[in-house]
Amino acid sequence: MTSLVSARNVSKSFGSLKAVDNVSFEIEKGKILGLIGPNGAGKTTLLKAMLGLTDCEGELSVLGLDPFRDRKALMQNISFIADVAVLPRWIRVHQLLDFVEATHPNFSRERVEKLLSETKVRRAAKVRELSKGMVTQLHLAIIMAIDAKLLVLDEPTLGLDIIFRKEFYGNLLSDYFDEERTILITTHQVEEIERLLTDIMFIDDGRILLHSPMDALADSYTQLLTSKSHADAARGLGPISENEMFGKTVMLFEGVERSRLEAFGELHTPSVADLFVAKVKGARK
């Protein structure tokens, strides 16, 4: 397989806290993977380990490299945006572009200029003079102008309005993504990127709860909307979660065939958010 990222028994502890607890997974080329987890789940630590920003135990290989040891070589083929705004505030836009152009072999000045020409970002302005939205636009433009094999976006659209978010994800799909690239996204607004993803990974308490292609979810997971009278019978099939909504009972089943559930009520494919809540609650029990 063309594994871009390969993790085997990867752990990272801070004192007695296990931020990443013995995880193993593969990420293949050409995927858009959503990494989803509550705050403090270990997402950021896992990303950091993959980006070579922190060391870890176990075997971790990204693009065939040891990320911590070969960070420089890795960064030539990875671009990432961290969850906190990080562009230096004192720098001027044209200086920033000059700097990245001089230090990054896969950066296209032409492309960044084109992306920025669609925004109101002035080249002579200092970053501190730009609005929060413009700073993010600038950062995203730089990231998208890097011809990277792996793009890591940690909460990329935090603090941006809905119009820009839609536009950004649209651009990401139409202009950036192709089968040669892989994108890894974490976000709190799962609903917005749900349709974009080819794969999802749930993580909580440093462990992976689910790692699956999106189109396999419909086969494995079914949401049942049933009335109280049928609820007991449906419960017999072992739902992984259950709650009440508008007088109806909503149950989520894993690995139960649809034909066996049809009799009890309406069937749906669960949203990623619903599935996530069910999985996390289930794992914490």
Next chain:
Amino acid sequence: MIGHQMTLIRRELWEHPAIYVAPLATAALVLLGLLTGQVTVSAFGEAVDFGIVIAQNSTELQRTAAITGVLLIVTTLFALGALIVMAFYSLDALYAERKDKSILFWRSLPITDAESVLSKLLTALFVIPLVTLLIAIATHLAILVMTSIWVMMQGGDASHLVWSSAPLADAWVSSLVLAVAMPMWLSPFIGWFLLVSALTKRAPLLMAFMPLFVVPLLEKMSTGTYFFYNAIFVRSFLPPIARFGDISWDSNELPTMPGGDSFSVLAQLDLAGFISSPSLWAGMIVCALFVTAAIYVRRYRDESY
């Protein structure tokens, strides 16, 4: 690698305009002071004429000594300014990027931590002194031009009084030697400041200077010895580069120097003695250790993300 370093150093100049603004401000102050002095002195007409006559009757050696004295005072002023800029710069270099979290952006680019820290060391050690030196040299020229104009306005012969006696090459080459040698001599401090700047969570200035006083004090109290006191304070003021100890200071005369009829600062510099001094190399090893530790801290520390 070298291309990267140029880019990285250019970034340091963007981030820290004080590197050239501080010496430019010094230059402006010096020239303003000179102008004020000239205007004030011009009011004393007869005394000025008398002074010019004395100057014209003095020997070339005396005039050279006088002009050298003026240039040296100005150079010293710039050197003190550069030391302050170097200290503040090295304390800020690895601290500011963590404080504003821009370190995460810098580390998303294909640049190693060693390259980044090295660019900051090179900036402190070479760029700051050399930028300062260039501005100091321009100031020397401006002083001589302004003095010439003033001397001519007072009816003196500027080309004779000022230019023929101005030991420019000597002043500049010796300044260049000192501008390279002194930062190397003081490099353990720069290494220490860079390490503190990479380590500290707050107040880098305090964190850097407190140990400089506390450690010698603790040593004295515990073992009664003066190793750190000597290493930190005594050593700093005694770079083995100057032979000024040989100059004889007669009470009423200008100092005469060994060598008699020529007046040269450069001749007073003991370059061979400096380079072969174990203390210089020991200092540079200490600097290298501190800088290595700073690279290690920048690479391994996690808190910034």
